[in-house]
Amino acid sequence: MSSMGLQSARTRPEDLPMKANLTRRRLLLGGLSMLALASAGCQSVPTGLPGEPQQQQPSVTEALPPANGEIIGAGAVRVAMLLPLSAPGSGGKIGIELRNAAQLAIEDLGADSLQIVVKDTAGEPAQALAMATEATAEGSSLVLGPVFAPEVIQAATVLRQAGKIAIAFSSDQTVAGGGVYLNSFLPQSVVDRTAAYAFSQGYKTFVAMVPNNAAGALAERQLQQTLGVLGGALLQVERYDPSDASVQTAASNIAAKAGEAQAIFIPDGGNSPSAVAAALRSNGVDLSGKKLLGTGLWSSAVLGDPTLTGAWFADTDQQKLGEFKARYAQKFGAEPSTNAVLSYDSVALAVGIVRLHGPVGFTPAVIEARSGFTGYGGVFRFGSDGSNQRAYTVYEVLPGGQRKVVSPSPTSFSGA
Template sequence: MTIAATMAAPQAQSGSIGLIAKRATAVFMLMFLAACQSVIPKGGQGPDGPPPVESPDPGNVVLSDGDRHRVALLLPVTGADGDVGQSIANATTLALLDTRNTNIRMTTYDTALGVDAAVKKAVADGNKLILGPLRSDDVIAVANVAKPAGVPMISFSNDVGAAGPNVFLLGHLPSQSIDRVVKYAKAQGYTRFGGIVPKSVYGQRASSNLTNSVRAAGGALVSVQEIDGSTVSIDAAARKLNAAGIIDAVLIADNGRVAIATVPALRKAGLSSAKILGTDLWNIDASVAANPMMRSAWFASVSDTMFRQYADKYRARFGRAPSRLSSLGYDSVLLVARVAQNWKLGTRFPVARLTDPDGFIGIDGAFRFAANGMSERMLEVQEVQAGKHATIDPAPRGFATTK
């Protein structure tokens, strides 16, 4: 397995990943040990589109462009999504500093000021790789400019409809979260499933994912109901599920706020003992663990173990907690830094190296890319307990491959 990140780990760590970590290159062993100062990238203003903001050179060493690979970071660092985008941008800076990387020039382009202008500027500036964008509806716009120019993308989106050759999705894909929790529930004896999904493209895909996962696990899908998020639609969906037949597990494929509103409706409708299942959307919402009605619910997500270590370091440097999604920014830089070790200056980004079947290791655990741009992750199952999420079935440590 290629190492994109090696976290500080307990001496008790064992197995293949622990062994590989000991053999990792020195640059990645320095992660979480770097103490140099950082500069927080900010978005800019300009009539011709967002001016670029360059990340700092590690150790304040000034290098010429001829010594570094140019990589563009396309994010909304102002506007409505500015907090999340800025947190991801901060994470990329932290990753560059932690790895003491000196051969990557990272430049931030603010998509909140116009995604078309941002990507055109990024390509015109000679960037060989794009990290981002964040929003799924921006991915196609960026790809329409980047692909003809031969510039591959590693997007932070999880919209599977946007993936394709040279357009890789680093975002956590809902289909994998659904499949993981359904298979785990089936292994624990739950056989008859129901589903609550939003009336949206996301909901349609979630419904299809749930159907396929239940079938593959050998269970029975009794009924799937759509909701628009309102109390009326939630109550109606709960009653229809209860009337559809015996259901011993219900997947709520929506965010934490909707799940918190849906569980009481399911209990009131008669599904008093059904196991509640969810997706990784719950992992970014602290209110789920704080709500007593959500206790004992299960959902599948990336592991939080390494994220907690990263969050402490992020907080110490930037003075605030990171967005849960910021780990995507950190891992994207670790991945690129790893590939850049053998990336010849002046050449195109070696995109074929992204599809190493052994995958990579990052803050969010093991992951790998397929040639179609989709990512695959090793997920764990978590249980909602009083004020916390507890791991009840750990993520596999790596991918089984044959060579």
């Protein structure tokens, strides 16, 4: 680590007890992914599930066989959850958080709404394959997980053969498709939201300083694609490694075009936004009148540098996310990472599908509803390629590193 402290933040892969009854009622009336249970006349929210609710749900005609793993809930429809519970380090931590969020969802929505069988993949592809095989043999109608891309690849081989759909939590879009859907925070959507909002506010010419890693390359490609569609111009891109010297070299190389550009895109976290801005200034770039842009990584970045005041970045709606995190912390004693909300929303979505369509409802036609779904993590929908599209909030950095909303998250998908 350099003296400047340049670092990349990892991509993130309040209801008190007295409000519990109100929260449960809100969930059942359509506040989360199971919005399909709400009145069909509510035009302000996406229903998510096509067609009218059935008067009688399809019943489970055969008793489910015994299952291996922890069982959460006592519903007649079984869903397997493949998580890296015993994986070392952060992998095991996120596995436990996803498991806890699933429990919270089942408690909110009713123990008889679903039966979740939690299976430990240990973060190992071979184990994920074995657990997926076991889940199909045990009559699971849907699989939630796995988390890591190599696990998803292996589990998908057996799930596709069995005709089962998986809603995985990987942020690697290359593993999606063929019955595998990703409920995750794909970085492409965040980049698109940031750039599109800046363009709508009159910023048409961009340069980008991106970290020299896979995430940086992904952000660069999406920025090029978004600006290409909108008619904007990406004048130059420079990549940097996590060292002062590399950042200075990149800033020197891009200085001339940065002087011409209206916006400077920095899709990195930690101290990187401030470090990049300082390097640009030291190379003669006048940042006054230019708009600095970031991504959700800025939520955990050091933003107190006055140079960053006025910058914009897109991220998940932090108010709604904060409500979930507070409820989680109230029950489990610690605030979870942002990814935990994906488990809650996925379980709520599964419950909504079962209540409308029974165990036969986990089909592409239902999962890919263009109206989408909504949850604590915001409005989202799945594409036919297994990727997802999400609604994000755009924030502006205030003095002292605080932030305010300048463009709220959309509450529905226009034209859906």
